Amino acid sequence: MAKHSSIYPAPEELEAVQTLVSTVEGALKKVSDWMDGLNKSSGKTSSNNEAGDIQVEAEAAETKPDHTPALCGVTRVGLVAKGLLIKGDMDLELVLMCREKPTKVLLYTVSANLPLQIQTMTEDKFEVQSCVSEAAIRVRNTKDPRLTLKITLSSLTMREEHSPTEEEKGHQDDREQEDNKQKEGEEEEEEEVLDRQKCRAALASLRHTKWFQARVTDLKSGVIVLRIFRDMSNRLAGWQPLKGWPLELICEKAMATCNRPLGPGEGLRRVMECIASGILLPEGPGVHDPCERDPTDVLTDLSAQQADAITHSAQHALRLLAFGQLYKVLNMDPLPASKPSSRLLEGDQCVRLRSTGGCQKRHREDVGSDDRDFIKRMK
Missing domain, CATH: 3.30.460.10 (Beta Polymerase, domain 2)
Structure with a gap:
């Protein structure tokens, strides 16, 4: 965030x-x-x-x-x-x-x-x-x-x-005439x-x-993850071919197929895993375009060299994520270590005292002194 x-x-x-x-x-x-x-x-x-009422009425x-x-x-x-x-x-x-x-x-x-x-x-x-x-x-x-x-x-x-289906039904002469008319008109x-x-x-x-407003807008962390990937595509020249519509389809498919809502960090990792698996490579499944009638792969303009470079970059990013170096992937300074709360500090001190026996001994002495004072008052 x-x-x-x-x-x-x-x-x-x-x-x-x-x-x-x-x-x-x-x-x-x-x-x-x-x-x-x-x-x-x-x-x-x-x-x-x-002139003429008939012409006026017709028009x-x-x-x-x-x-x-x-x-x-x-x-x-x-x-x-x-x-x-x-x-x-x-x-x-x-x-x-x-x-x-x-x-x-x-x-x-x-x-x-x-x-x-x-x-x-x-x-x-x-x-x-x-x-x-x-x-x-x-x-x-x-x-x-x-x-x-x-x-x-x-x-x-x-x-x-x-309209190719209608032209195939006609005769060849009719086709030629229609084609000539269409060429002239064009x-x-x-x-x-x-x-x-x-x-x-x-x-x-x-x-x-x-499609985006129906599928991605209400997807938890979907827009946030896409903004981060857009920033990455602007910084890294290798990710430029994936910027835009292909990246939006990949992020939606990767995050929407999870069985639970994902946070920004989890969504980023899941999309990286999807790209690192090799779906962009020529032998991969490709990415189907849901907004076209005919089966269309949005990665047709992506060359094999570009797909290999993006896949390698995603795999390297996953290794950095595994070693807790997310800041290198996002090109930002590492966040300062969060200070533990006072309750955690008191808990640590109590554990140390108990390990040495001092905490329990002091607690027993206090309890014993209170009992003695109470007995003296009763007498």
């Missing part, structure tokens, strides 16, 4: 995180309302300029059922939602869900209006920057502590693109739609956050 208290963010840092995230969330809500107002006003002007019938806004909602993901923030590792992330596939125009529109909406909520100054290559918007504060919030745009339509969309891999990664982070 001494190590955990040293890496846990200060109250000022946590307050700054909460202020930044809540301010941006409220500003994004106002951006969504502003965009909805633009869409409604453009729909009214277009319907008034068009009204088409637009009435579609009341969903362009921006569906914003969700906290990553370290903020999981509660894994530590000193020196304050990556803040949000996912902005869109109704349709997010485009570059939408990204520029949101990033241009976001500073105006932030000014209506607070007097603090923030820097807003659009990053098309990352399909995200970055918001930075100008006060200490300096923090950066990443807002990634994504949509559920990004994962509903491939080429046109690629110029406007944001990076699909980044958007799908944002959807995966949403699934990971929901």
Whole structure:
């Protein structure tokens, strides 16, 4: 717990995180309302300029059922939602869900209006920057502590693109025609739609956050052990490949399979034993990803050399734990020896006196003198 208290963010840092995230969330809500107002006003002007009641009624019938806004909602993901923030590792992330596939125009529109909406909520100054290559918007504060919030745009339509089973049922000619149409459509969309891999990664982070909140948040000492391992991954270059989602899965599986709740020290040892057993090695069982439909091993990107280095490091850490040198594993100074209480000191003195016979003799003499005085008084 001494190590955990040293890496846990200060109250000022946590307050700054909460202020930044809540301010941006409220500003994004106002951006969504502003965009909805633009869409409604453009729909009214277009319907008034068009001639013919039949066309107006047809367009009204088409637009009435579609009341969903362009921006569906914003969700906290990553370290903020999981509660894994530590000193020196304050990556803040949000996912902005869109109704349709997010485009570059939408990204520029949101990033241009976001500073105006932030000014209506607070007097603090923030820097807003659009990053098309990352399909995200970055918001930075100008006060200490300096923090950066990443807002990634994504949509559920990004994962509903491939349907191989339906294509296999068609004829070969139909397949070629469909493939050509899809290629043409994709080429046109690629110029406007944001990076699909980044958007799908944002959807995966949403699934990971929901799984974490359901399985790890209520697990005793789970979050504490994960913060300690995150600090270890930042200090030791060999542990970097395991940082993030793979480490969270390993810690949950190791601690949740125990038949009783574990403390921080016991949880740390159990996770180390799990890694030292060789599950990361190529011939090991691997780590299954519970948030994917198809069987997926989260350790596919881990090379054999990296897996061997992490396994060796975990085995060395276990040897240090066995010899009572936990402070070396955590990279901290050894704790001072706790002073024994006064009761323990009195007990030790009494034991020493009894071993020499002095305590019992003195006790008998005292008892005898009291009896003699009482007899004299009675006479």
